Amino acid sequence: MFGSPTLRQLAPLLALVLGALALQQLLPQYFLYVGNLLMMYVILVIGLDLLIGWSGQFAFAHIAFFGIGIYATTILGTRYDLPFLIAMPVAAMLAGAVGFLIAFPATRLRAVYLALATFAFAECAQWVARTWDSVTKGADGLQIPPTSILGYAVGNDQHAFPVVAIILALVLAATLYLQRSRFARSMSAIRESEHVASASGIDVKRVKILSFTLSAIYAGVAGGVYTLFNSFVNPDILGVAQLVLVLTMLVVGGSGSIAGCVLGAVLIGILPEVLRAAPRSMLVWQEFFYGLILVLAIMFMPRGFFGAWQAWRDRARHAADKRDAQASQDTRLRAKASTEASS
Amino acid sequence: MKALATIAGRRAVAAALLGFATLLPLGAQAADPGITDNEITIGLFGPLSGPLIAYGIDPLNAAKMLYEDVNARGGIHGRKVKLVIEDDKCTPNDLVAVVKKLTTVDKVFILHGGSCTAAVAAAQEFVGREKMPMMMLNAAGDNAVFPPQRYIFGSFQGTQRTYASSLTEFAQKQLKAKRIAVIVHDDDYGRANLATARAVAESLGMQVVAAERIPPNITDVTAPMLNIRAAKPDVILSGAYPAPAVLIAQKYGEYGMTDIPLLQAAQGIPTPSVFAKNVGNDAVLKNFYHTWAFNDIGDPALKEKWSAMYKKANPGREPGPFMISGAPSALATIAALEKAGRNVTRESFVAAMESLDIKPEIMAGPIKFGPDRRDGLRHMLVIKYDGKTQKAMPGVYSWDGKSGM
Numbered sequence: 159m160f161g162s163p164t165l166r167q168l169a170p171l172l173a174l175v176l177g178a179l180a181l182q183q184l185l186p187q188y189f190l191y192v193g194n195l196l197m198m199y200v201i202l203v204i205g206l207d208l209l210i211g212w213s214g215q216f217a218f219a220h221i222a223f224f225g226i227g228i229y230a231t232t233i234l235g236t237r238y239d240l241p242f243l244i245a246m247p248v249a250a251m252l253a254g255a256v257g258f259l260i261a262f263p264a265t266r267l268r269a270v271y272l273a274l275a276t277f278a279f280a281e282c283a284q285w286v287a288r289t290w291d292s293v294t295k296g297a298d299g300l301q302i303p304p305t306s307i308l309g310y311a312v313g314n315d316q317h318a319f320p321v322v323a324i325i326l327a328l329v330l331a332a333t334l335y336l337q338r339s340r341f342a343r344s345m346s347a348i349r350e351s352e353h354v355a356s357a358s359g360i361d362v363k364r365v366k367i368l369s370f371t372l373s374a375i376y377a378g379v380a381g382g383v384y385t386l387f388n389s390f391v392n393p394d395i396l397g398v399a400q401l402v403l404v405l406t407m408l409v410v411g412g413s414g415s416i417a418g419c420v421l422g423a424v425l426i427g428i429l430p431e432v433l434r435a436a437p438r439s440m441l442v443w444q445e446f447f448y449g450l451i452l453v454l455a456i457m458f459m460p461r462g463f464f465g466a467w468q469a470w471r472d473r474a475r476h477a478a479d480k481r482d483a484q485a486s487q488d489t490r491l492r493a494k495a496s497t498e499a500s501s
Numbered sequence: 502m503k504a505l506a507t508i509a510g511r512r513a514v515a516a517a518l519l520g521f522a523t524l525l526p527l528g529a530q531a532a533d534p535g536i537t538d539n540e541i542t543i544g545l546f547g548p549l550s551g552p553l554i555a556y557g558i559d560p561l562n563a564a565k566m567l568y569e570d571v572n573a574r575g576g577i578h579g580r581k582v583k584l585v586i587e588d589d590k591c592t593p594n595d596l597v598a599v600v601k602k603l604t605t606v607d608k609v610f611i612l613h614g615g616s617c618t619a620a621v622a623a624a625q626e627f628v629g630r631e632k633m634p635m636m637m638l639n640a641a642g643d644n645a646v647f648p649p650q651r652y653i654f655g656s657f658q659g660t661q662r663t664y665a666s667s668l669t670e671f672a673q674k675q676l677k678a679k680r681i682a683v684i685v686h687d688d689d690y691g692r693a694n695l696a697t698a699r700a701v702a703e704s705l706g707m708q709v710v711a712a713e714r715i716p717p718n719i720t721d722v723t724a725p726m727l728n729i730r731a732a733k734p735d736v737i738l739s740g741a742y743p744a745p746a747v748l749i750a751q752k753y754g755e756y757g758m759t760d761i762p763l764l765q766a767a768q769g770i771p772t773p774s775v776f777a778k779n780v781g782n783d784a785v786l787k788n789f790y791h792t793w794a795f796n797d798i799g800d801p802a803l804k805e806k807w808s809a810m811y812k813k814a815n816p817g818r819e820p821g822p823f824m825i826s827g828a829p830s831a832l833a834t835i836a837a838l839e840k841a842g843r844n845v846t847r848e849s850f851v852a853a854m855e856s857l858d859i860k861p862e863i864m865a866g867p868i869k870f871g872p873d874r875r876d877g878l879r880h881m882l883v884i885k886y887d888g889k890t891q892k893a894m895p896g897v898y899s900w901d902g903k904s905g906m
Contacts, residue, residue: 186605191598289687297688298644299622314630315601389626390593392619399592430595434587434602441550441588 163334171327178323182316190315192431194387197326198380199423203407204333204416205376211413212342213369214349216269218401219260219276222283223253223374225396227381229287229294232302232391242305242312246382250375257374261367280401287393299392302385318387325383329376333416336372345369406448410455412462421464426451533847535610541838541845542583543568544603546596546614547638547827549588555771556591556616559811559820560639560827564613566814567831577835578843585609591616593623600624604633611636611850613834618642618689621655628652634851636834639826643693647906649875654854656876657829657868658794661690661740662905664766665697667792667881667898672736673705675883675894676762682711682734684725684749686741694740694766697905704904710734719745726752740766747779754785764883765791772822773886783888790894793884794865795825799893803863825863832861833868833877865897874902 182190206220230249234240240248260279267275287294294300304313312318336342344365347355356362384391403426411422426448433444459466535542545564547557568582576582585607589596596615603609604627612628612635615621621640628635629652637645637655646656656663665683672678683698685691691714702709711732713725722745729737737758739749746769753763770776770791777783797804807828811820833854838845841853860867866880879902883894 186601188598188601188605191601195594195598296692297619297690298692299619301626388593388597388623390623392593392622394593394619430590431598438549438586442554444550 161338171330174327175323178320182319187315190319194318194322196424196427197322198383199427200420201329202380202404203419203423205373206404206408207413207419208369209373213345216273217276218273219279220377221396221401222280223257223377224381225283226253227378228384228391231382231385232300242307249382250378253378254371254375258371261370265363265366284393284396287396299390302389312386315387322383406452410462412464415464418462418464534608540583541580542609544609544612545584546587546589546599547616548591551590553591559824562815563824563827564831571835577838591620593620596620597623604631614638615640618645621645625650634847636830638830644689646875649873654875657878658826659878659881660876661693662697663879663881663900664792665694666701666900666904668738668764669698669701670898671883673707676736678735680708680710680735681738682729682732683738684713686717687714691740698738700904717742722748722752730756736762738764741769743769743771750780750785754782759788762788767792777888786888790883790885792881795863798884798891829868
């Protein structure tokens, strides 16, 4: 799985963009809004997976970088009149820069200590968003005005849908290339054993810092995407509920794979909308079902839905190979027996 | 064709054409989605799951009860109200999804919902763009109605400005206070509360001797309460949420400050009995007051009437403390639909809401809007609560619409 991704792997990304352009005209705004939300979550979850699934770093500051992406894109656009195509990359880079700075102390920590330290950073980020009134408008929240991209006005979900699809396609393509890089192998090596990775000549600290930075950039991009189809942000978006949601998507979908991230984001992201069809008396059970899904996923599918599907597919292939081998052995034996009988 | 040849036949055709012509204006006004000759569809929503469910389920049931009552009486101008009910969980993402679903998929005529201000604020741009009237169910925070947005009407139980102004006025008029201490949160609620308390105190010749801002998730209020004690106020105004309000009351008792009246805004004491139980000592509450937007506490017969109505509409369910907060927005919506007439459109409904001035018997004051006003209630009662009984204090207190802006 090294080198460039194949055309077969990149083709679905083109289909995603073309599909978005077609559906943009057909679906009501509600479905387009849900679609935009799911695509944003995919970017966010993949970013978190770089750190947790690929590098094995249990860091929980991801939502803070997401918030930086939202606030920075909005503020750069409103205060400094920067167009979205500049504001969003700058915001993503800013999130990456903060991630880079956080990575230095964070790389000295492991396991629960790393989780706690990064969680504390996320709490601090929410506090800053709540109290830095002159910039973030504090708890009142910040209105996000409609934007335009090269003259294309992005004023509602319909306009935003193909743009979000294009950004997602670019992010997925970048991730496919990244997955095949030497850097990705280094991250995997660190996830399996830092000592072995170090003994193999991998600069563990450098790779960890880079994965922190990359992960933060992905979250910053997701934050920029958020501003395309939302008109308001307040510090609640940086709360622990969002973090738990994104973590659940990662765990349920399956960490360590792009397909798992997509699956988790879509399954968990669409669940509240599906549950709208449930009878009113059942609505109060939603949290219970979320918890149950998470517990069952961890107990019976530690590698998530995608991991479970892969395991099932491998078992099926193995069984088929075994059957084929048995069949060919039987054929050989029968042929041998008939040869012996005829002689 | 034979029928057309006769005079009776021609008359019948002329009558049919005339009838069709009289229906034309109806066809023209039915351009807005969600309204037919027999039905008006309203999208009703609130938190029906999640941690904030208590703010939504009973108020939503109360609003539903009032719409069903109207239907039982023949509807509004011959149209029955049809409800599409959704759960917004009180989160911005969910509320925006609900508003978009109700508008673009269910195609309701108007929206009625929202129990949390930040979530409502997230939908402001969409409802403005779609020109979709939205009545807040029981969300009352200031930044959903200030500055006013054409299509959003809310704060049917008063804003923070109304709470702070009413408590300050009560402190001056009834308690003869000259020095007040204010303890509020470091968020939009707190900011509006403090600014208004300062402005009203100044206009009434009072002095704010301490102003403490605390985070909503504070777990220890020792320092701010010591600061307040050191300032020697005549009264303490609190705009805290339920958990910090309990901490404040406990510390207030612990530091022997119970001779100083403690005035609490309504959001800190959603269920008085639970509040008293959490404070843990009724003696602490000997000088405790809180705001209330409804006449039910001062009028047991009225309270019983609403409670019985609710239980009849929702068999097997006791009304919670927030139940009544769902009533005023539904009463106002029904009144505006009636006022707008049979040929109601979304725009004429907004015009009817804008000129609404009603005084339901359950409310402490009139529900009133205007071209530049989107907060419904500016009058408030003050209730004395000793841990066991609630007693409405004399007078109705209000906000002038300017102080603290």
